[in-house]
Amino acid sequence: MTYLKKSPWIIHYDASSCNGCDIEILACLTPMYDVERFGIINTGNPKHADIFVVTGTVNEQNREIILNIYNQMPNPKAVVAVGICATSAGVFRECYNVAGGIDMLIPVDVYVPGCAARPESIIDGIVTALGILEEKRKTMNTAPDEAAAAEPAPVVQEPAGGAQ
């Protein structure tokens, strides 16, 4: 019996997004879409989270923050890049202040394109991430060393909780 798929807690980080996708993510929590039906809770704490939902592009200012949040999340964890900016940086790809999509920094499991991504597709992306989480849990239990080796080495060493 696995409970991971029934209780995915997400942490949402806005990495230099225009807030369009963020508003759509918050729309998922409203009575209209009510993701708590699936046990999805929006936590504010990376240590309680299972799915990291990122919007926007990576730049020099949020690079360390994204890494810090990702590294503080306990395994198994999944990353969902929401919106075209998080997926590939979209129209901002060539901007001098943009480094690229989220996958240039941390391994992304699910890409949810769109500008802005619709709540339906965000929910679909998170539900897809549940299957990936479950697979990761199996590999974590069978080969803990391999799973640990697959993770990027922690780059930022800050006091715990310093990400927010």
Place this chain on the structure above:
Amino acid sequence: MISVVWAIVFILLAPLAGGLVAGIDRRITARMQGRYGPPILQPFYDVGKLFEKEHIVVNETQVFYVICYFIFMIFTGALFFSGADLLLTIFALTLAQIFLVLGAYATYSPYSHIGAERELIQIMAYEPMVILAAVGMFVVTKSFNVSDIAASTLPVVLFIPGIFLGFLYVLTIKLRKSPFDISTSHHAHQEIVKGITTEYSGPSLGLIEIAHWYETIFLLGFVYLFFGFNPVIAVIAVVIVYLFEILIDNTNARVKWQLAMKSSWAIAAIVGVVNLGVLYYFAGV
């Protein structure tokens, strides 16, 4: 012998009952907000999930403290349900809470520390009223033993209505509900990060959740004591009290800690002490 059986029944069944109460609470909360809400068994899924997660330990002592919190919370409830001394039960409850605070202080996270300080403020806020409730029950029933109070044929709540109202007021603090969920909160509410539980992840957080289920059942048992003269009325009263707490939770914003502290003490001083004074004066105890 009976008392030991009650304690064992509490230890075995309280997590199931507490988890169900939490699940029903979440569903009712969702309905009050116009949502469909999670399955009734969602709290069990959540805790099961937490035990499947990696255990990130910031500091070994925090695990020690959280286990102590868990054990003493069970101890509190077991004492209560075995009919032991009410004051001893309250002291055990305080000790359990203090272990949780120490666990939060064991790390270097500023968010955890803020949560710990606010938890201490909450303990200061609710403690006088809880002690007054025990004293009030003693004055009415002439005994501090839970078994005697529960078996008393006197309608305790009619002698100490003020103390009962004051206890309802601090019950909001104990159940971690708005407007007094300042140290950490339930559901999807967010504290500064997550207050006192910020540095706990996976199995440790699961233990805190289960301990809170034990605590919820213990507190509902405490409410039962006010109506111990008639078990049917008592159970109905417990249900109404919990529904009332859910309503308060959903209709109030979180207050600042100053107001939580001042109002709790003011309520304890006004309705609690006045009620007790009247009781001493007229009952001629």
